[in-house]
């Protein structure tokens with residue numbers, strides 16, 4: 001179906017949402033959220049054991065989503081798989097009609113919840129993209145053997161961290177990813193337009209041609225924002241957002257109403273998305289709701305966004 | 308240098324169960340520098356074993372336990388004392404060389420940790436993974452394979468915070484170090500060079516290098 005490719009390559013504003021498979025084999029929560037997202041996004045980007053915490057694999061949930069009529073995007077990290085395992089997984093993905101992927105290096109097992117697991121890192125994000133591009137161009141597998149029936153083709157993506165010092169290192173890595181075949185790029189969560197604009201300027205100056213989708217993380221509480229600022233690399237929630245969330249929590253407490261900060265978070269995310277689109281800052285958004293995917297339709301609606 | 312660390316003594320004593328007459332082999336190079344197998348540690352080990360019901364029947368110091376010639380001579384001397392077991396206080400390589408030259412068990416007293424630098428007395432840092440195809444010429448002399456937690460060769464992940472690695476904030480991010488060094492050297496353009504994938508076929512082990520022209 002290549003919904004995301006068709007949207008981005010024809011100049012439409014791309015919208016994807018992130019979803020994590022469960023720990024275990026009960027996919028019902030994910031499938032419920034999926035029903036709400038149907039027809040509202042260009043793709044559901046399924047994480048590959050994000051933060052190195054053990055979950056069902058990306059391929060598993062991608063297949064389920066595909067069967068439910070959504071457009072899954074398979075994430076593929078180099079953390080747990082050698083090049084052989086990655087390529088084999090991509091063959092399987094293609095057999096189920098999955099045609100869009102996102103390549104990542106992957107968080108280190110030591111920071112996750114199965115810390116004794118062996119880090120593989122046979123290929124990093126650039127290496128995975130290079131391998132798939134070569135496969136597509138030559139029809140050969142990673143050992144140089146012909147693939148009977150030809151190589152599957154994927155719309156390939158990668159990630160970038162816009163808030164990073166020195167920025168030249170991220171720009172340089174971005175260039176390598178694009179040269180290796182990344183056709184779209186999604187960013188780490190951004191919270192203010194200015195830092196996104198600065199980053200887009202740097203991309204322009206470096207003359208890198210690709211489609212960039214801004215990462216949007218709807219905030220749920222002041223504490224969540226503070227925690228991310230302190231612990232998640234590349235995240236910088238402005239203080240006034242944190243203050244507003246804290247004020248919403250205080251107001252809720254006073255009036256005895258629950259969920260005011262979440263509501264505010266939805267509004268702030270929607271506002272940011274609308275501005276990004278209206279000002280034409282980049283080519284789309286990638287919403288990372290971190291377990292609150294059911295809120296995404298409300299965000300899209302408030303932002304006035306439909307696909 | 309090969310960096311070693313002493314095993315918990317209980318672990319060694321468990322290996323030595325049933326053996327009474329013990330011979331000790333120290334190492335004059337890396338293990339001496341790591342204070343795990345030099346003259347001083349040999350004396351300490353002798354005292355410990357003697358006070359725990361063992362008899363140390365012979366001791367020897369090999370200049371390099373990992374060198375066959377030097378270790379063979381030492382092992383002859385130890386064998387003459389007819390020990391029940393030998394404790395080798397070097398790296399794992401030295402233990403294996405020693406074991407070739409005697410018919411009784413040779414037990415390691417150390418854990419072999421990594422190849423690295425003795426930064427100052429008592430401080431050691433990992434610095435090389437013996438990857439078989441050195442890239443230091445393009446990275447300002449800082450090894451991305453051993454000093455980046457993910458061995459990234461194409462530049463950093465997005466994870467460093469204030470120059471510290473996302474995997475262990477005690478460590479500096481290798482790629483930030485590489486960036487600053489290349490900047491200092493006026494070689495920042497080397498950052499943009501893509502490094503060809505080396506693959507792993509050439510490093511399947513065990514490897515042998517023969518520059519003798521004959522066996």
Ligand code: SF4
Nearest residue numbers: 435436438441442450
């Ligand atoms: S690149 Fe690093 S691991 Fe490879 S040989 Fe050089 S120092 Fe050692």
Ligand code: SF4
Nearest residue numbers: 455463464472480481
């Ligand atoms: S933070 Fe730096 S050293 Fe740590 S894994 Fe990422 S690139 Fe490597």
